[in-house]
Amino acid sequence: MCIVTFMSVGHALLGILARGPAHGYDLKREHDARFPGAKPLAYGQVYATLARLERDGHAEIAETAQGGGPERTVYALTPEGRRTLDDWLEQVEPAGPYPADELVRKTITALHLGTDAVGFLARQRAQHMARMRELVQAQSVVLELGAQIALDHTIAHLDADLRWLETAASRVAPNGKVHT
Amino acid sequence: MCIVTFMSVGHALLGILARGPAHGYDLKREHDARFPGAKPLAYGQVYATLARLERDGHAEIAETAQGGGPERTVYALTPEGRRTLDDWLEQVEPAGPYPADELVRKTITALHLGTDAVGFLARQRAQHMARMRELVQAQSVVLELGAQIALDHTIAHLDADLRWLETAASRVAPNGKVHT
DNA sequence: AGGTCACTATACACACACTGAATACACTCA
Protein backbone atom coordinates (compact mmCIF):
# COMPACT_ATOMS: atom_id res chain seq x y z
CA MET A 1 0.00 0.00 0.00
CA CYS A 2 0.97 3.60 -0.41
CA ILE A 3 3.90 3.17 -2.80
CA VAL A 4 3.33 6.76 -3.84
CA THR A 5 5.97 7.17 -6.53
CA PHE A 6 5.77 10.93 -6.11
CA MET A 7 2.75 13.01 -5.43
CA SER A 8 3.40 16.40 -3.93
CA VAL A 9 0.16 17.88 -5.19
CA GLY A 10 -1.81 14.98 -3.77
CA HIS A 11 -0.24 15.37 -0.36
CA ALA A 12 -0.94 19.07 -0.30
CA LEU A 13 -4.59 18.36 -1.07
CA LEU A 14 -4.73 15.79 1.70
CA GLY A 15 -3.41 18.51 3.98
CA ILE A 16 -6.28 20.77 3.06
CA LEU A 17 -8.84 17.99 3.38
CA ALA A 18 -7.53 17.38 6.91
CA ARG A 19 -9.21 20.64 7.83
CA GLY A 20 -12.56 19.25 6.74
CA PRO A 21 -14.38 17.92 3.65
CA ALA A 22 -14.21 20.07 0.57
CA HIS A 23 -14.83 19.93 -3.16
CA GLY A 24 -12.41 20.44 -6.02
CA TYR A 25 -13.05 24.06 -6.66
CA ASP A 26 -12.49 25.02 -3.03
CA LEU A 27 -9.34 22.94 -2.88
CA LYS A 28 -7.87 24.77 -5.83
CA ARG A 29 -8.54 28.14 -4.28
CA GLU A 30 -7.31 27.21 -0.85
CA HIS A 31 -4.17 25.71 -2.37
CA ASP A 32 -3.43 28.90 -4.27
CA ALA A 33 -4.04 30.95 -1.16
CA ARG A 34 -1.58 28.84 0.77
CA PHE A 35 1.12 29.21 -1.86
CA PRO A 36 1.12 32.76 -3.15
CA GLY A 37 3.96 33.50 -5.54
CA ALA A 38 3.90 29.92 -6.80
CA LYS A 39 2.25 28.86 -10.01
CA PRO A 40 -1.51 28.45 -9.46
CA LEU A 41 -2.87 24.93 -9.57
CA ALA A 42 -4.89 24.07 -12.69
CA TYR A 43 -8.42 22.78 -12.19
CA GLY A 44 -7.80 19.79 -14.38
CA GLN A 45 -5.04 18.71 -12.12
CA VAL A 46 -7.13 19.07 -9.00
CA TYR A 47 -9.83 16.74 -10.25
CA ALA A 48 -7.34 14.25 -11.68
CA THR A 49 -5.50 14.17 -8.38
CA LEU A 50 -8.73 13.80 -6.41
CA ALA A 51 -9.68 10.84 -8.58
CA ARG A 52 -6.33 9.20 -7.80
CA LEU A 53 -6.70 9.88 -4.09
CA GLU A 54 -10.09 8.27 -4.13
CA ARG A 55 -8.87 5.32 -6.18
CA ASP A 56 -6.12 4.70 -3.64
CA GLY A 57 -8.40 5.03 -0.64
CA HIS A 58 -6.92 8.25 0.71
CA ALA A 59 -10.11 10.21 0.20
CA GLU A 60 -13.76 9.39 -0.37
CA ILE A 61 -16.81 11.16 -1.68
CA ALA A 62 -18.68 12.50 1.32
CA GLU A 63 -21.70 13.85 -0.53
CA THR A 64 -22.79 15.43 -3.75
CA ALA A 65 -24.46 18.64 -2.73
CA GLN A 66 -26.90 20.43 -4.98
CA GLY A 67 -28.07 23.76 -3.58
CA GLY A 68 -27.23 27.03 -5.29
CA GLY A 69 -25.14 26.47 -8.34
CA PRO A 70 -23.90 23.39 -10.14
CA GLU A 71 -23.53 20.06 -8.41
CA ARG A 72 -20.57 19.82 -6.07
CA THR A 73 -18.76 16.62 -5.21
CA VAL A 74 -17.47 16.89 -1.67
CA TYR A 75 -14.45 14.79 -0.73
CA ALA A 76 -13.40 13.77 2.77
CA LEU A 77 -10.17 12.39 4.17
CA THR A 78 -10.20 8.68 5.08
CA PRO A 79 -8.25 7.32 8.08
CA GLU A 80 -5.76 5.84 5.64
CA GLY A 81 -5.42 9.20 3.93
CA ARG A 82 -4.68 10.76 7.28
CA ARG A 83 -1.99 8.18 7.93
CA THR A 84 -0.42 8.82 4.54
CA LEU A 85 -0.41 12.53 5.27
CA ASP A 86 1.26 12.08 8.64
CA ASP A 87 3.88 9.78 7.16
CA TRP A 88 4.65 12.30 4.50
CA LEU A 89 5.06 15.09 7.02
CA GLU A 90 7.42 12.98 9.06
CA GLN A 91 9.76 12.23 6.18
CA VAL A 92 12.71 14.54 5.64
CA GLU A 93 13.03 15.96 2.14
CA PRO A 94 16.12 14.83 0.22
CA ALA A 95 17.62 18.32 -0.38
CA GLY A 96 18.15 17.80 -4.06
CA PRO A 97 19.43 16.83 -6.48
CA TYR A 98 17.05 19.26 -8.06
CA PRO A 99 16.07 18.79 -11.69
CA ALA A 100 18.06 21.16 -13.90
CA ASP A 101 15.90 24.17 -14.53
CA GLU A 102 15.13 25.93 -17.77
CA LEU A 103 17.26 28.97 -17.04
CA VAL A 104 20.39 26.91 -16.50
CA ARG A 105 19.69 24.63 -19.43
CA LYS A 106 19.48 27.61 -21.67
CA THR A 107 22.53 29.40 -20.35
CA ILE A 108 24.76 26.35 -20.50
CA THR A 109 23.50 25.44 -23.94
CA ALA A 110 24.21 28.96 -25.19
CA LEU A 111 27.68 28.74 -23.73
CA HIS A 112 28.46 25.45 -25.42
CA LEU A 113 27.14 26.76 -28.71
CA GLY A 114 29.27 29.85 -28.54
CA THR A 115 26.29 32.18 -28.97
CA ASP A 116 25.99 35.40 -27.05
CA ALA A 117 25.73 34.15 -23.47
CA VAL A 118 26.63 37.48 -21.91
CA GLY A 119 23.79 39.26 -23.67
CA PHE A 120 21.40 36.51 -22.73
CA LEU A 121 22.40 36.76 -19.09
CA ALA A 122 21.88 40.50 -19.11
CA ARG A 123 18.40 40.27 -20.64
CA GLN A 124 17.53 37.58 -18.19
CA ARG A 125 18.72 39.66 -15.30
CA ALA A 126 16.44 42.55 -16.29
CA GLN A 127 13.49 40.17 -16.39
CA HIS A 128 14.29 38.77 -12.96
CA MET A 129 14.73 42.20 -11.43
CA ALA A 130 11.30 43.24 -12.67
CA ARG A 131 9.73 40.15 -11.19
CA MET A 132 11.56 40.74 -7.94
CA ARG A 133 10.08 44.22 -7.65
CA GLU A 134 6.62 42.73 -8.06
CA LEU A 135 7.18 40.16 -5.36
CA VAL A 136 8.66 42.55 -2.85
CA GLN A 137 5.58 44.67 -3.43
CA ALA A 138 3.40 41.62 -2.74
CA GLN A 139 5.38 40.85 0.36
CA SER A 140 4.77 44.27 1.86
CA VAL A 141 1.05 43.65 2.32
CA VAL A 142 0.24 41.81 5.52
CA LEU A 143 -0.35 38.11 5.00
CA GLU A 144 -1.13 35.09 7.02
CA LEU A 145 1.98 33.48 8.53
CA GLY A 146 1.98 30.50 6.19
CA ALA A 147 1.50 32.58 3.09
CA GLN A 148 4.26 34.88 4.24
CA ILE A 149 6.64 31.96 4.55
CA ALA A 150 5.67 30.55 1.17
CA LEU A 151 6.30 33.93 -0.39
CA ASP A 152 9.67 34.13 1.37
CA HIS A 153 10.61 30.96 -0.44
CA THR A 154 9.80 32.28 -3.87
CA ILE A 155 11.71 35.47 -3.16
CA ALA A 156 14.70 33.59 -1.78
CA HIS A 157 14.96 31.55 -4.97
CA LEU A 158 14.44 34.49 -7.22
CA ASP A 159 17.23 36.21 -5.34
CA ALA A 160 19.41 33.13 -5.79
CA ASP A 161 18.80 33.23 -9.53
CA LEU A 162 19.65 36.90 -9.61
CA ARG A 163 22.95 36.42 -7.78
CA TRP A 164 23.70 33.42 -9.95
CA LEU A 165 23.10 35.42 -13.12
CA GLU A 166 25.72 37.86 -11.94
CA THR A 167 28.39 35.35 -11.02
CA ALA A 168 27.72 33.49 -14.25
CA ALA A 169 28.19 36.69 -16.23
CA SER A 170 31.44 37.44 -14.46
CA ARG A 171 32.70 33.92 -15.01
CA VAL A 172 31.90 34.05 -18.69
CA ALA A 173 33.21 37.54 -19.35
CA PRO A 174 36.91 36.66 -19.80
CA ASN A 175 36.54 34.39 -22.80
CA GLY A 176 32.83 34.07 -23.49
CA LYS A 177 32.88 30.50 -24.65
CA VAL A 178 33.28 27.17 -22.95
CA HIS A 179 36.02 24.99 -24.36
CA THR A 180 34.52 21.79 -25.75
CA MET B 1 4.30 25.05 -36.24
CA CYS B 2 6.48 24.56 -33.24
CA ILE B 3 3.90 25.25 -30.56
CA VAL B 4 6.14 23.42 -28.11
CA THR B 5 4.03 23.46 -24.97
CA PHE B 6 7.18 23.10 -22.85
CA MET B 7 10.18 21.00 -23.61
CA SER B 8 13.29 21.97 -21.71
CA VAL B 9 14.85 18.51 -21.94
CA GLY B 10 14.23 18.42 -25.67
CA HIS B 11 15.89 21.76 -26.19
CA ALA B 12 18.91 20.73 -24.18
CA LEU B 13 19.25 17.63 -26.36
CA LEU B 14 19.00 19.74 -29.49
CA GLY B 15 21.82 21.80 -28.04
CA ILE B 16 23.98 18.72 -27.73
CA LEU B 17 23.06 17.49 -31.20
CA ALA B 18 24.16 20.85 -32.57
CA ARG B 19 27.70 19.72 -31.82
CA GLY B 20 27.23 16.75 -34.10
CA PRO B 21 25.15 13.58 -34.51
CA ALA B 22 24.87 11.34 -31.46
CA HIS B 23 22.85 8.46 -30.10
CA GLY B 24 20.68 8.28 -26.99
CA TYR B 25 23.22 6.81 -24.65
CA ASP B 26 25.80 9.47 -25.46
CA LEU B 27 23.26 12.23 -25.14
CA LYS B 28 22.37 11.11 -21.66
CA ARG B 29 26.00 11.11 -20.56
CA GLU B 30 26.84 14.42 -22.14
CA HIS B 31 23.75 15.95 -20.60
CA ASP B 32 24.72 14.77 -17.14
CA ALA B 33 28.25 16.07 -17.66
CA ARG B 34 26.91 19.47 -18.59
CA PHE B 35 24.72 19.66 -15.53
CA PRO B 36 26.58 18.27 -12.56
CA GLY B 37 24.72 18.67 -9.29
CA ALA B 38 21.41 18.36 -11.08
CA LYS B 39 19.36 15.21 -11.14
CA PRO B 40 20.73 12.85 -13.82
CA LEU B 41 18.55 12.32 -16.86
CA ALA B 42 16.83 8.93 -17.06
CA TYR B 43 17.41 6.86 -20.17
CA GLY B 44 13.74 6.35 -20.67
CA GLN B 45 13.27 10.05 -20.93
CA VAL B 46 16.07 10.49 -23.41
CA TYR B 47 14.60 8.03 -25.89
CA ALA B 48 11.08 9.30 -25.40
CA THR B 49 12.26 12.83 -26.05
CA LEU B 50 14.27 11.79 -29.10
CA ALA B 51 11.21 10.11 -30.54
CA ARG B 52 9.26 13.33 -30.10
CA LEU B 53 12.03 15.39 -31.68
CA GLU B 54 12.03 13.10 -34.67
CA ARG B 55 8.25 13.09 -34.93
CA ASP B 56 8.27 16.89 -35.01
CA GLY B 57 11.07 17.13 -37.54
CA HIS B 58 13.67 18.62 -35.22
CA ALA B 59 15.95 15.63 -35.50
CA GLU B 60 16.32 12.68 -37.84
CA ILE B 61 17.95 9.30 -37.80
CA ALA B 62 21.36 9.68 -39.42
CA GLU B 63 22.36 6.03 -39.36
CA THR B 64 22.02 2.87 -37.33
CA ALA B 65 25.58 1.80 -36.61
CA GLN B 66 26.46 -1.74 -35.74
CA GLY B 67 30.14 -2.19 -34.86
CA GLY B 68 31.22 -3.20 -31.38
CA GLY B 69 28.26 -3.55 -29.07
CA PRO B 70 24.54 -3.36 -29.56
CA GLU B 71 23.02 -1.43 -32.42
CA ARG B 72 23.12 2.31 -32.03
CA THR B 73 20.63 4.72 -33.53
CA VAL B 74 22.42 7.95 -34.34
CA TYR B 75 20.34 11.12 -34.50
CA ALA B 76 21.24 14.34 -36.26
CA LEU B 77 19.86 17.85 -36.02
CA THR B 78 17.69 18.99 -38.93
CA PRO B 79 17.70 22.61 -40.18
CA GLU B 80 14.32 23.05 -38.55
CA GLY B 81 15.71 21.68 -35.30
CA ARG B 82 18.49 24.19 -35.48
CA ARG B 83 16.00 26.99 -36.00
CA THR B 84 13.95 25.81 -33.03
CA LEU B 85 17.07 25.76 -30.92
CA ASP B 86 18.08 29.27 -31.90
CA ASP B 87 14.58 30.56 -31.24
CA TRP B 88 14.62 28.99 -27.82
CA LEU B 89 17.95 30.57 -26.96
CA GLU B 90 16.70 33.95 -28.02
CA GLN B 91 13.64 33.88 -25.80
CA VAL B 92 13.93 35.32 -22.31
CA GLU B 93 12.84 33.02 -19.50
CA PRO B 94 9.75 34.17 -17.59
CA ALA B 95 11.37 34.31 -14.10
CA GLY B 96 8.67 32.38 -12.36
CA PRO B 97 6.12 31.80 -11.11
CA TYR B 98 7.89 28.66 -10.08
CA PRO B 99 5.84 25.60 -9.23
CA ALA B 100 5.57 25.21 -5.45
CA ASP B 101 8.22 22.77 -4.40
CA GLU B 102 7.94 19.80 -2.10
CA LEU B 103 9.81 21.40 0.78
CA VAL B 104 7.47 24.35 0.92
CA ARG B 105 4.38 22.23 0.44
CA LYS B 106 5.35 20.14 3.40
CA THR B 107 6.31 23.01 5.67
CA ILE B 108 3.17 24.98 5.00
CA THR B 109 1.00 21.91 5.36
CA ALA B 110 2.61 21.08 8.70
CA LEU B 111 2.02 24.63 9.84
CA HIS B 112 -1.65 24.56 8.92
CA LEU B 113 -2.08 21.23 10.62
CA GLY B 114 -0.50 22.45 13.81
CA THR B 115 2.08 19.65 13.84
CA ASP B 116 5.66 20.24 14.89
CA ALA B 117 6.85 22.57 12.16
CA VAL B 118 9.85 23.81 14.14
CA GLY B 119 11.21 20.28 14.56
CA PHE B 120 10.61 19.57 10.92
CA LEU B 121 12.49 22.68 9.87
CA ALA B 122 15.44 21.74 12.07
CA ARG B 123 15.68 18.22 10.66
CA GLN B 124 15.41 19.61 7.19
CA ARG B 125 18.15 22.09 7.89
CA ALA B 126 20.55 19.36 8.98
CA GLN B 127 19.86 17.48 5.78
CA HIS B 128 20.48 20.54 3.66
CA MET B 129 23.70 21.39 5.44
CA ALA B 130 25.05 17.91 4.76
CA ARG B 131 24.21 18.20 1.10
CA MET B 132 25.80 21.63 0.96
CA ARG B 133 29.08 20.23 2.30
CA GLU B 134 29.04 17.63 -0.47
CA LEU B 135 28.49 20.21 -3.15
CA VAL B 136 31.10 22.62 -1.95
CA GLN B 137 33.49 19.70 -2.01
CA ALA B 138 32.46 18.97 -5.60
CA GLN B 139 32.92 22.61 -6.49
CA SER B 140 36.52 22.66 -5.29
CA VAL B 141 37.72 20.35 -8.04
CA VAL B 142 38.47 22.13 -11.27
CA LEU B 143 35.69 21.85 -13.80
CA GLU B 144 34.93 23.04 -17.24
CA LEU B 145 33.46 26.56 -17.26
CA GLY B 146 29.91 25.45 -18.11
CA ALA B 147 29.88 22.73 -15.49
CA GLN B 148 31.20 25.20 -12.95
CA ILE B 149 28.33 27.58 -13.69
CA ALA B 150 25.75 24.82 -13.56
CA LEU B 151 27.08 23.75 -10.19
CA ASP B 152 27.01 27.36 -8.97
CA HIS B 153 23.30 27.33 -9.68
CA THR B 154 22.61 24.25 -7.62
CA ILE B 155 24.63 25.66 -4.75
CA ALA B 156 22.92 29.04 -4.96
CA HIS B 157 19.52 27.40 -4.64
CA LEU B 158 20.57 25.10 -1.87
CA ASP B 159 21.85 28.16 -0.07
CA ALA B 160 18.54 29.88 -0.67
CA ASP B 161 16.70 26.92 0.86
CA LEU B 162 19.03 26.98 3.82
CA ARG B 163 18.46 30.67 4.50
CA TRP B 164 14.77 30.20 3.98
CA LEU B 165 14.65 27.36 6.50
CA GLU B 166 16.15 29.71 9.05
CA THR B 167 13.85 32.64 8.43
CA ALA B 168 10.89 30.28 8.38
CA ALA B 169 11.92 28.83 11.74
CA SER B 170 12.28 32.28 13.24
CA ARG B 171 8.91 33.36 11.89
CA VAL B 172 7.22 30.30 13.29
CA ALA B 173 8.93 30.33 16.67
CA PRO B 174 6.67 32.89 18.43
CA ASN B 175 3.43 30.96 18.20
CA GLY B 176 4.16 27.84 16.19
CA LYS B 177 0.86 27.61 14.43
CA VAL B 178 -0.77 29.51 11.65
CA HIS B 179 -4.17 30.92 12.42
CA THR B 180 -6.78 29.36 10.16
C1' DA C 1 -38.27 40.02 -21.11
C1' DG C 2 -33.89 39.11 -23.31
C1' DG C 3 -28.82 39.26 -23.64
C1' DT C 4 -24.40 38.76 -22.07
C1' DC C 5 -21.08 38.65 -18.59
C1' DA C 6 -18.84 36.77 -14.66
C1' DC C 7 -18.51 33.23 -11.37
C1' DT C 8 -18.98 28.49 -9.72
C1' DA C 9 -18.05 23.63 -10.69
C1' DT C 10 -16.71 19.62 -13.18
C1' DA C 11 -15.05 16.59 -16.94
C1' DC C 12 -12.30 15.06 -20.80
C1' DA C 13 -8.51 14.68 -23.97
C1' DC C 14 -3.98 15.00 -24.68
C1' DA C 15 0.99 15.66 -24.13
C1' DC C 16 5.02 15.82 -21.41
C1' DA C 17 7.98 14.18 -17.29
C1' DC C 18 9.90 10.57 -15.00
C1' DT C 19 10.77 5.92 -12.99
C1' DG C 20 11.99 1.12 -12.90
C1' DA C 21 12.47 -2.97 -14.94
C1' DA C 22 13.44 -5.76 -18.79
C1' DT C 23 16.07 -6.92 -22.82
C1' DA C 24 20.12 -7.71 -25.67
C1' DC C 25 24.75 -7.51 -27.50
C1' DA C 26 29.83 -7.54 -26.84
C1' DC C 27 33.93 -7.79 -24.30
C1' DT C 28 36.86 -9.45 -20.41
C1' DC C 29 38.62 -12.34 -16.88
C1' DA C 30 38.86 -16.47 -14.19
Added chain:
DNA sequence: TGAGTGTATTCAGTGTGTGTATAGTGACCT
Protein backbone atom coordinates in the same frame (compact mmCIF):
# COMPACT_ATOMS: atom_id res chain seq x y z
C1' DT D 1 32.34 -21.89 -20.17
C1' DG D 2 30.26 -18.87 -17.51
C1' DA D 3 29.86 -14.78 -14.63
C1' DG D 4 30.28 -10.12 -14.68
C1' DT D 5 30.65 -5.37 -16.62
C1' DG D 6 29.62 -1.76 -19.81
C1' DT D 7 26.94 -0.33 -23.83
C1' DA D 8 22.39 0.68 -25.85
C1' DT D 9 17.51 0.53 -26.24
C1' DT D 10 12.56 -0.34 -25.15
C1' DC D 11 8.30 -0.44 -22.55
C1' DA D 12 4.68 -0.15 -19.12
C1' DG D 13 2.83 2.74 -15.89
C1' DT D 14 1.92 6.94 -13.32
C1' DG D 15 2.15 11.60 -12.09
C1' DT D 16 2.22 16.45 -13.91
C1' DG D 17 0.18 19.94 -16.42
C1' DT D 18 -2.64 22.45 -20.15
C1' DG D 19 -6.51 23.56 -22.79
C1' DT D 20 -11.07 23.18 -23.83
C1' DA D 21 -15.90 22.06 -23.37
C1' DT D 22 -20.02 22.09 -20.61
C1' DA D 23 -23.51 23.86 -17.57
C1' DG D 24 -25.98 26.12 -13.93
C1' DT D 25 -26.59 30.65 -11.24
C1' DG D 26 -26.91 35.36 -10.37
C1' DA D 27 -26.31 40.18 -11.60
C1' DC D 28 -26.28 43.96 -14.44
C1' DC D 29 -27.99 46.40 -18.52
C1' DT D 30 -31.21 47.87 -22.11
